[in-house]
Amino acid sequence: MLTIQGTEIKDRGITAVKKAQQLGRPVLLSEVYKLDSINPLSFFKIGSERFLGERFFWKDPKGENILIGLGISKQIQSDQATDRFFRVGKEWGDLLEDSLIFNEYVEMGVGPVLFGGFSFDPNKEKTELWSKYPDSLFYLPKYLLSIINEEAYLTTSIVCMPQDDHTLFERILDERNELLHSLYQNSQNEQAVLLETKEIAPEQWKQSVNDVVKELTGGPLKKVVLARELRLIFDKQIEAETVLENLYRQQHESFIFAFESNGDCFLGASPERLVKKQENEILSTCLAGSISRGKTVEEDVRLGETLLHDQKNLIEHQYVVEMIKEALEESCEKVIIPDHPQLMKVRDIQHLYTPVIGEARNDTSLLLLVEKLHPTPALGGLPKREAVEKIRQVEVLDRGFYAAPLGWLDYRGNGEFAVALRSGLIQGNEASLFAGCGVVADSKSESEYLETGLKFRPMLRALRGE
Numbered sequence: 001m002l003t004i005q006g007t008e009i010k011d012r013g014i015t016a017v018k019k020a021q022q023l024g025r026p027v028l029l030s031e032v033y034k035l036d037s038i039n040p041l042s043f044f045k046i047g048s049e050r051f052l053g054e055r056f057f058w059k060d061p062k063g064e065n066i067l068i069g070l071g072i073s074k075q076i077q078s079d080q081a082t083d084r085f086f087r088v089g090k091e092w093g094d095l096l097e098d099s100l101i102f103n104e105y106v107e108m109g110v111g112p113v114l115f116g117g118f119s120f121d122p123n124k125e126k127t128e129l130w131s132k133y134p135d136s137l138f139y140l141p142k143y144l145l146s147i148i149n150e151e152a153y154l155t156t157s158i159v160c161m162p163q164d165d166h167t168l169f170e171r172i173l174d175e176r177n178e179l180l181h182s183l184y185q186n187s188q189n190e191q192a193v194l195l196e197t198k199e200i201a202p203e204q205w206k207q208s209v210n211d212v213v214k215e216l217t218g219g220p221l222k223k224v225v226l227a228r229e230l231r232l233i234f235d236k237q238i239e240a241e242t243v244l245e246n247l248y249r250q251q252h253e254s255f256i257f258a259f260e261s262n263g264d265c266f267l268g269a270s271p272e273r274l275v276k277k278q279e280n281e282i283l284s285t286c287l288a289g290s291i292s293r294g295k296t297v298e299e300d301v302r303l304g305e306t307l308l309h310d311q312k313n314l315i316e317h318q319y320v321v322e323m324i325k326e327a328l329e330e331s332c333e334k335v336i337i338p339d340h341p342q343l344m345k346v347r348d349i350q351h352l353y354t355p356v357i358g359e360a361r362n363d364t365s366l367l368l369l370v371e372k373l374h375p376t377p378a379l380g381g382l383p384k385r386e387a388v389e390k391i392r393q394v395e396v397l398d399r400g401f402y403a404a405p406l407g408w409l410d411y412r413g414n415g416e417f418a419v420a421l422r423s424g425l426i427q428g429n430e431a432s433l434f435a436g437c438g439v440v441a442d443s444k445s446e447s448e449y450l451e452t453g454l455k456f457r458p459m460l461r462a463l464r465g466e
């Protein structure tokens, strides 16, 4: 049975409350314990009673960093378009300033961690679809399970107020142990059954691809990513943990994420890293240009070779490489980018892929890098501003958090953001799925339409439980 023996939180809590009284403002207290191994999906699932709507899940493709948060100790959110990246960083920095952090481990992602993301375009007119997700939304979880290189750590974070007393910390001690004990209760979830699939305005979408193509020769615009939506209706409430478990089993090569807010859950399996920062080492990814997987090994290799030599896809990819290179060179000492793309093969699709390594300057923060990179031409287009304006104008879809940065940063400034692709938004017994594709001068609306069809598959399979 898993228990945390230490009761230091009581004394630490009293110290934090005294500090809050002295300063006349809240003080963050965080403490870390090492645990025996825990199944990350079970941890997410045990939060469904007490912390429904306040959970997140993150796994990187190699499974080096897995983070699951239950409960919200502090929420940072804003609907303001200007400075939104900076504001999150500022509020996080302010909270950390007088914090008491008891963490003897050096691993990234252990200790207080902020998890969340940004909407794709804060200036796009808002619809009901994303009403639960403001333009920037982050949680500092009450309980964070970090599985870093297969070692498990539990961080408890509490924002202590001047008026708090010892009863708060006694309650937390009990709650934490109950939570860990409940890891051993086994409950089976039943998959909701898909009743209806509505494709949102497919003909209008193809027309918008044709219209945009006409604007891509001669003018300033080189590339615009256009996305569309499927709305699915199920026979009963969709359980996020079931879909998440399916994604986890089915999409080994991708980032697996889930992010709840007020009853909705945004989740997916994205192959695309936006940026990772570990001390000064920066990793980013150029991912654009797509073809289907083959039914046989031979066909798969042949399709991959075709993609590697296809001019339309190479151009679509090259725009991303150019932009990421330029953006990173502004804030890095060094940027290393190979001259030619390779293939990234995920379960349903293969992409042109160029990995990027950089060395950040000392004054470069992770959120600054996110701001500079978002949206890359894999999600927005080129030039950035004009492409985002075009999307705002022609796209029917309210993208919300789709195609936007989602991830985490720890109290030492390390962290990682993925681009939230191959994703869906669960709302009760309905879900919206999103997929887009890079439109360039040589694009044909029918084949772009089929490409988006491939990109819906990971979420469709996970939701159907196949």
Ligand SMILES: C=C(O[C@H]1C=CC=C(C(=O)O)[C@@H]1O)C(=O)O
Binding pocket: 225, 227, 272, 287, 288, 289, 290, 351, 377, 378, 379, 403, 421, 422, 434, 435, 436, 437, 438, 455
């Ligand atoms: C916009 C999406 O994919 C991007 C990432 C990889 C390949 C892409 C493409 O070939 O069009 C897209 O730029 C999506 O999955 O919704």
Ligand SMILES: [Mg+2]
Binding pocket: 288, 289, 290, 316, 437, 438, 451
């Ligand atoms: Mg494409």
